[in-house]
Amino acid sequence: NAGVMQNPRHLVRRRGQEARLRCSPMKGHSHVYWYRQLPEEGLKFMVYLQKENIIDESGMPKERFSAEFPKEGPSILRIQQVVRGDSAAYFCASSNRALNTGELFFGEGSRLTVL
Amino acid sequence: GESVGLHLPTLSVQEGDNSIINCAYSNSASDYFIWYKQESGKGPQFIIDIRSNMDKRQGQRVTVLLNKTVKHLSLQIAATQPGDSAVYFCAENPGANSKLTFGKGITLSVRP
Numbered sequence: 001n002a003g004v005m006q007n008p009r010h011l012v013r014r015r016g017q018e019a020r021l022r023c024s025p026m027k028g029h030s031h032v033y034w035y036r037q038l039p040e041e042g043l044k045f046m047v048y049l050q051k052e053n054i055i056d057e058s059g060m061p062k063e064r065f066s067a068e069f070p071k072e073g074p075s076i077l078r079i080q081q082v083v084r085g086d087s088a089a090y091f092c093a094s095s096n097r098a099l100n101t102g103e104l105f106f107g108e109g110s111r112l113t114v115l
Numbered sequence: 116g117e118s119v120g121l122h123l124p125t126l127s128v129q130e131g132d133n134s135i136i137n138c139a140y141s142n143s144a145s146d147y148f149i150w151y152k153q154e155s156g157k158g159p160q161f162i163i164d165i166r167s168n169m170d171k172r173q174g175q176r177v178t179v180l181l182n183k184t185v186k187h188l189s190l191q192i193a194a195t196q197p198g199d200s201a202v203y204f205c206a207e208n209p210g211a212n213s214k215l216t217f218g219k220g221i222t223l224s225v226r227p
Contacts, residue, residue, distance in 0.1 A: 004158075033214070042204055042217040043159065056214060091158055103149060104215055106158035 002027065004107035005074075006092050012113045019079040019086070021110040025094030031055075032075040033104060034067060037089045046090075049075060082114045127224045134192040136221055138205035141186060145207040149215065150179060150190045153202045162190070162203075192223075200225045 005024040013019050025032050030051050035043040036059075048056040049069035060067065064082075069075040079086055089111045093104035128134045140148070146167040151159035165172045165179045165188075172179050178191040188205050202222050206215040 035217075042219040045214055045216065048214055103161055103164060106151075106160070108156075108158045 004092055004094050004105050006090075006107035006110050008110055009108065010111050010113070012115060013082050014115050015083055016081050019082050019112055019114075021077040021079075021090050021092075021112070022074040023077070023092030023094075023107060024074040025092075026096075026105055029094035029096050029105070031095045032069050033093045033095070034075075034077050035091045035093065037091060037109070039088075043091060046077075079112070082112070084114045087112055087114045124219075125222045125224065127226060128195050129226050130195060130197060132195055134190075134195045134199070134223060136190040136192075136203050136205075136223065138188040138190075138218055139186060140188060140205070140207045140218075142207060142209055142216070143183075143186065144209045147208040148179070148181060148188050149206045149208070150177075150188075151204045151206060151217075152199075153204065153220070155201075159204060195223075195225050197225050197227065199223060 004026055007022050011019055023032060032049045034046040036046055037043045045059040047060050047067045049067060051069055052071050064080045066078045077090060089109045091106050091109045093106045095104050126136060149164045150162040152162050153159045163172060163174045163177050163179045165181050167183060170181055176193045180189045192199055200223055202220045204217050204220045206217045208215050
């Protein structure tokens with residue numbers, strides 16, 4: 001029973017480059033959430049996706065950030081033209097909405113460092 | 116605005132003592148609450164949850180108390196162990212779309 005898998009675990013980018021973070025939800029989960037965590041801070045909601053649909057992107061910055069969850073394959077969080085302020089840990093979580101427990105299962109995170 | 120916050124940023128306890136971590140929430144529509152534990156370099160792990168129709172829920176060594184009147188949530192850890200050292204987050208869910216809102220987190224440090 002594999003949990004939520006995120007890769008890469010660590011990613012270093014220079015300013016202006018692109019970062020792609022991948023998330024494979026738990027088996028049987030069709031709901032994916034992305035959260036961002038700055039050092040010494042809590043988790044901030046970014047986006048909630050279902051297969052092929054963005055349900056809630058109210059936490060996503062208006063520019064440079066995008067997310068997708070295709071019918072096949074992992075969910076992708078894409079950050080274009082990264083800036084130093086994008087340095088953070090990005091966590092993916094999944095749930096089985098049918099259970100309606102609200103509990104999210106988190107991955108180990110992808111830590112982005114922008115030089 | 117909606118917010119979930121924690122009263123204290125750090126808590127230091129002696130091994131074997133009981134720990135109490137407190138959390139305030141402001142969204143009176145929230146009907147589901149979760150405590151997560153996050154160890155250094157890892158993702159948050161579920162500890163215990165409680166729905167708004169309950170005042171108390173117990174797990175293994177942990178108890179969550181919910182006071183809806185004052186919108187307060189607490190996590191009690193019995194016989195705190197070194198392995199309990201971590202950052203603890205409370206999170207609330209208004210119930211509409213399972214979008215959890217997290218508090219800032221409190222660091223629990225267990226002294227040997």
